[in-house]
Amino acid sequence: MSVRRYSCASAAVALSLLCVTAAHAGEDRGYAASNPTWSSECGTCHMPYPPQLLAPEAWAKIMRSLGRHFGTDASIDAAAEKEISAFLQRQSAGAKRRKADPQTMRITETAWFKRKHDELAPEVWKRPAVKSASNCAACHTEAERGIYSEHAVRVPR
Amino acid sequence: MRAIINSVIRTAAVLSFAAAQTVTAATPQELLANMERSARAADAAFDGFSPKRGEQFFKSTHGGEWSCASCHTSRPANPGQHAKTARVIPALAPAANAQRFTDAAKVEKWFKRNCNDVIGRACTAREQGDVLAYLMTVQP
Secondary structure, eight states, rough: HHHHHHHHHHHHHHHHHHHHHHHHGGGGOOOOOOOOHHHHSSSSHHHHHHHGGGGGHHHHHHHHHHGBBBBBBBOOOOOHHHHHHHHHHHHHHEEEEEEEETTTOOOSSSHHHHHHHSSSOOHHHSSSOOSSOGGGGGTBBGGGGTTGGGGGGGGOO | OOHHHHHHHHHHHHHHHHHHTTTTTTTOOOOOOOHHHHHHOOTTTTOOOHHHHHHHHHHOOOTTTTTTTHHHHTTTSSEEEEEEEETTEEEOOOTTTTTTTBBBBHHHHHHHHHHHHHHHHHHOHOOOOOOOHHHTTTOO
């Protein structure tokens, strides 16, 4: 019984390593890495944004100022803060050169985000079903699963 | 042997994690009783929570931009929507959502954050109890 439990635990570790590998494979294959504390704490008020979309420095700044988080109090306890910070640093480590300006704390203000969305008229963001550029899942139908492929985009009218 | 020792350590870790998760488990009635004790300790003249006062508190913007209802709707048996991000928020009334008000730490965390957002300070035990008393009257 205890040996079987051990194998289950090992399988879980192996699986999570696989997820991390998939996440580093690039945006086209999605942002599959996950952490339950991160997804529940960061995914209640908005969807949990892929860590790869900001630089590690920006995440560190965000995690230091959760008490004043884009106009709201998003403070969390110290244990969750530590775990999420470590996860974000690990996952965003490769993002620095690729797309993220270390000073940019809003994903929607990164040059990468603007370039990827430059074909959209400003009016699209204001549609009731979209409401805000922070609402990824309004158009990226599989965003909750970390998939942002153009094949899964449906812009609501 | 080493595998077994590892397994024991891992099992102990899982068990203590489970214990940490359930340590704050409660019912809305228990949480309301805790709030009542705090309210009484803060004010000897405290004469009980009022669902009506709680409803007014819940629906008022308190001179700011948001009320509790801005995200949780003025019918909190229904799912709400985050006022800024449009993220769906599951219903807040315990009668509509059995997970609500069953975790003291979670309740404390969200009152702290949301009171700061809506009224710019921490809510008193009386305000929290009034709101919970109101939410417990809301039926789906």
